[in-house]
Amino acid sequence: MRREFLKYLSEMPVLWFGISVLVGLIFIGDTVTDLEIAFAVLYVSVILLTVRSGRTGAIAVVGIACAALTILSYFLTRHGASQAGLINSALSIVAIGATTYLAIRIETIDARAREAQSELARMSRLMIVGELGTSIAHEVSQPITAITANGNAALRWLAAAPADHDEARRAIERIVADAGRAGDVIGRVRLLVSRSSPSRDMVDLGEAIDNVLELVRSEIRKNQILLRTELANDLPLVAGDRVQLQQVILNFVMNAIEALADVSADVRELLVSAAAAESKITVSVRDTGIGIAPARLDRIFEAFYTTKPNGMGMGLAISRSIIEAHGGSVYAAPNFPHGTVFGFTLPLDGKSRG
Numbered sequence: 190m191r192r193e194f195l196k197y198l199s200e201m202p203v204l205w206f207g208i209s210v211l212v213g214l215i216f217i218g219d220t221v222t223d224l225e226i227a228f229a230v231l232y233v234s235v236i237l238l239t240v241r242s243g244r245t246g247a248i249a250v251v252g253i254a255c256a257a258l259t260i261l262s263y264f265l266t267r268h269g270a271s272q273a274g275l276i277n278s279a280l281s282i283v284a285i286g287a288t289t290y291l292a293i294r295i296e297t298i299d300a301r302a303r304e305a306q307s308e309l310a311r312m313s314r315l316m317i318v319g320e321l322g323t324s325i326a327h328e329v330s331q332p333i334t335a336i337t338a339n340g341n342a343a344l345r346w347l348a349a350a351p352a353d354h355d356e357a358r359r360a361i362e363r364i365v366a367d368a369g370r371a372g373d374v375i376g377r378v379r380l381l382v383s384r385s386s387p388s389r390d391m392v393d394l395g396e397a398i399d400n401v402l403e404l405v406r407s408e409i410r411k412n413q414i415l416l417r418t419e420l421a422n423d424l425p426l427v428a429g430d431r432v433q434l435q436q437v438i439l440n441f442v443m444n445a446i447e448a449l450a451d452v453s454a455d456v457r458e459l460l461v462s463a464a465a466a467e468s469k470i471t472v473s474v475r476d477t478g479i480g481i482a483p484a485r486l487d488r489i490f491e492a493f494y495t496t497k498p499n500g501m502g503m504g505l506a507i508s509r510s511i512i513e514a515h516g517g518s519v520y521a522a523p524n525f526p527h528g529t530v531f532g533f534t535l536p537l538d539g540k541s542r543g
Contacts, residue, residue: 252285339364449476460475
């Protein structure tokens, strides 16, 4: 447990520095005041602050430490009646213990809720990948076909008399490049459907958008859609879970592709943009599809509400919960003169790409 606590200490230095200072002040105050003053009960505030770490192990360690400091302070205090001090110390320890227990229970329940939400989001990603199955298979089959062709070419160049080593080398270099392409596609799919706890990393949204568009490239070509991107070159990094944010972008893009299937091929356009302004970053997906009635736009992010004949109404609801968990907000609006725009905004923390 001590090792776990030290790990959390390194992950959240500002929080733990503040807690350490507060613990020290309470310990000093409890030691210099009379035994009749139940100063140690203020350790309850320390435990409540520890809840922000989101770690039950850290809460338990802090609770035990606070109780130990209360006992130590009782023996170090020289002023006041010892019997009254013993009662106050006992009451403070009871308060510390009760608060620690309740904090751990609440955090355990919250952790289970987050795990359930994460699993629901993963199932949503699996459904999306299932819809993209043909497109992904096509993206993988292209480099595999090229690898076979270049492999046969390399064998022919080596079998020639005399052998042309330069041409064979170039063919092998193309094999390596195509193998990398296939590996990249597989890697993106594996990352998208992986079972993992939500992370809090610094995410390059421009790169995340590019990776999503690579996954749906064949789908866009198959549906004869004109894809345009407007991604600012100086996009700041955002704090969040890369996979979950990519899921939201992928969901918006897939919805746009489906909406464009019902309009003439010569007007099918898809615009994906990202820009930063002041303290937030905005990502939007615009299509020139059939659009959604304004009355339905007000409910489009509600759970189980869908405009698709065979839809479950969960994709956009999960997207909203993901963005709100990141401190942002989602929106949908008409894209004049026709179509729809889906997007989200995320707060910035001032860190930019290095």
